[in-house]
Amino acid sequence: xxxxxxxxxxxxxxxxxxxxxxxxxxxxxxxxxxxxxxxxxxxxxxxxxxxxxxxxxxxxxxxxxxxxxxxxxxxxxxxxxxxxxxxxxxxxxxxxxxxxxxxxxxxxxxxxxxxxxxxxxxxxxxxxxxxxxxxxxxxxxxxxxxxxxxxxxxxxxxxxxxxxxxxxxxxxxxxxxxxxxxxxxxxxxxxxxxxxxxxxxxxx
Amino acid sequence: xxxxxxxxxxxxxxxxxxxxxxxxxxxxxxxxxxxxxxxxxxxxxxxxxxxxxxxxxxxxxxxxxxxxxxxxxxxxxxxxxxxxxxxxxxxxxxxxxxxxxxxxxxxxxxxxxxxxxxxxxxxxxxxxxxxxxxxxxxxxxxxxxxxxxxxxxxxxxxxxxxxxxxxxxxxxxxxxxxxxxxxxxxxxxxxxxxxxxxxxxxxx
DNA sequence: GTCTATAACCTGATAGAC
DNA sequence: GTCTATCAGGTTATAGAC
Numbered sequence: 001x002x003x004x005x006x007x008x009x010x011x012x013x014x015x016x017x018x019x020x021x022x023x024x025x026x027x028x029x030x031x032x033x034x035x036x037x038x039x040x041x042x043x044x045x046x047x048x049x050x051x052x053x054x055x056x057x058x059x060x061x062x063x064x065x066x067x068x069x070x071x072x073x074x075x076x077x078x079x080x081x082x083x084x085x086x087x088x089x090x091x092x093x094x095x096x097x098x099x100x101x102x103x104x105x106x107x108x109x110x111x112x113x114x115x116x117x118x119x120x121x122x123x124x125x126x127x128x129x130x131x132x133x134x135x136x137x138x139x140x141x142x143x144x145x146x147x148x149x150x151x152x153x154x155x156x157x158x159x160x161x162x163x164x165x166x167x168x169x170x171x172x173x174x175x176x177x178x179x180x181x182x183x184x185x186x187x188x189x190x191x192x193x194x195x196x197x198x199x200x201x202x203x204x
Numbered sequence: 205x206x207x208x209x210x211x212x213x214x215x216x217x218x219x220x221x222x223x224x225x226x227x228x229x230x231x232x233x234x235x236x237x238x239x240x241x242x243x244x245x246x247x248x249x250x251x252x253x254x255x256x257x258x259x260x261x262x263x264x265x266x267x268x269x270x271x272x273x274x275x276x277x278x279x280x281x282x283x284x285x286x287x288x289x290x291x292x293x294x295x296x297x298x299x300x301x302x303x304x305x306x307x308x309x310x311x312x313x314x315x316x317x318x319x320x321x322x323x324x325x326x327x328x329x330x331x332x333x334x335x336x337x338x339x340x341x342x343x344x345x346x347x348x349x350x351x352x353x354x355x356x357x358x359x360x361x362x363x364x365x366x367x368x369x370x371x372x373x374x375x376x377x378x379x380x381x382x383x384x385x386x387x388x389x390x391x392x393x394x395x396x397x398x399x400x401x402x403x404x405x406x407x408x
Numbered sequence: 409g410t411c412t413a414t415a416a417c418c419t420g421a422t423a424g425a426c
Numbered sequence: 427g428t429c430t431a432t433c434a435g436g437t438t439a440t441a442g443a444c
Contacts, residue, residue, distance in 0.1 A: 013409075013410085028235075028321055029233075029235065029317070029320075029321055030236075031232075031233065031235035031236035032234075032235035032321050032322075034436085034437065034438085035437075035438060035439085036436095036437075036438090044410080044411095045410075045411060045412080046437095046438085046439085047410075047411065047412080047413095047439085047440075047441095048409075048410060048411080049439095050438080050439055050440070051409075051410080052409095054439095055438080055439075056437095056438070056439090106320070109316060109317065109320050112313055112316075112317075112370050112371075112373075113233070113313065113316075113317040113320065113321075115373050115374060116231075116233075116310070116313050116317065116373055117232055117233055117236050117317075118236075119373060128374055128375060129375070149389070149392075151375075151389070152389060152392065152393070152396075155367060155368045155371060156364055158367060158371070159363035159364050159366070159367030159368065160360055160363050160364065162363070162367060163359060163362060163363030163366065163367045164359045164363065166316050166370070167316075167359060167362070169316075169319050169320055169323060170319060170332055171332060171333070171355075185353070185355070185356060188353075188356065189356070192356075196404070199403065199407075200400070203403075217427075217428085238418085238419065238420085239419075239420060239421085240418095240419075240420090248428080248429095249428075249429060249430080250419095250420085250421085251421085251422075251423095251428075251429065251430080251431095252427075252428060252429080253420095253421095254420080254421055254422075255427075255428080256427095258421095259420075259421075260419095260420065260421090
């Protein structure tokens, strides 16, 4: 109980708090979360939270930064890889995103909610437009199909991949699908979405 | 200033509060909203809010009910109309939804956020699954393409229609698109999405 | 580093005058 | 019906003992 080095107890207090913060913030969002919830979840007391992280806000920023990176860190490298075709990029996005979100289904709603409520607290200046405009994806698309709008296309891919996870609470609540069924449906999409875009990219 | 009946001043205090509640709740969500914000927005004082509506919660439920109905009230009648084809249904959903959301872009993020944070406070039991399963849309799809999963298809349609509005804050923040450009893009989708689904429904 | 206790502030709701 | 004033309770953050 004291200073034995059992693997589970190696986790530092700081990390325990951070992990608890991830859990609670992800579930309730910034405003609905009380620092006491996090302290309880971490199994420590409230004062310690302020000792390690100066404030609720600082702790939140840490978590948000992580999640933001997880959310966008998957897509940008794929879009920017010069060595893959457009078709392959779509395939990779569908596959990797759905895998990520299956393990982390609350990620999209968390990020989108917090952006809405507190655009200021957000990781500002992500320059989504620039990053996209200068990407290999856009370059390749422009060469192949100058008639297609890259933002439209990317919004469509993301919509098909991400939206089901946003609807998930609503679908699960009504008992229409348990986790297993939902995940199976998402796995189908991994095949489905690339095929769809193939036919669009080669249409007419 | 007293009891003149100028049109703008006919608005009852009750309605002024309700309207303010719509604005503030939609922008910040339940938890981040303070009743004082609503009172200020309505130009009345805090006590009056509790006089007309018993509590913050009651007022919120009112607003949520409205918005929920607006969000789902468009799609259900379309899905259930026996006199329209599948293609026409997709066309109507794309057209009417995008029109609705263009006027009310915060609607989806509001509803989805609040469902997450407070599944309990939500308009429970919407039985999305039942309503869908018994819809004309599902019946027609099953006859025409028994190989296709109706939930998948509906999630896809909604994803293509709704997701851009969820990304909107992120796109607008980065200056990639102002309102006019964004709306133009959404209008394109009114044509685009039905064509897409036509080719899917008639594929292979 | 970790705790208890509490300060300082905020928020929802109500009492009571007009 | 509408206001001011205030209560009661909750929340973040800190002081200070160990």
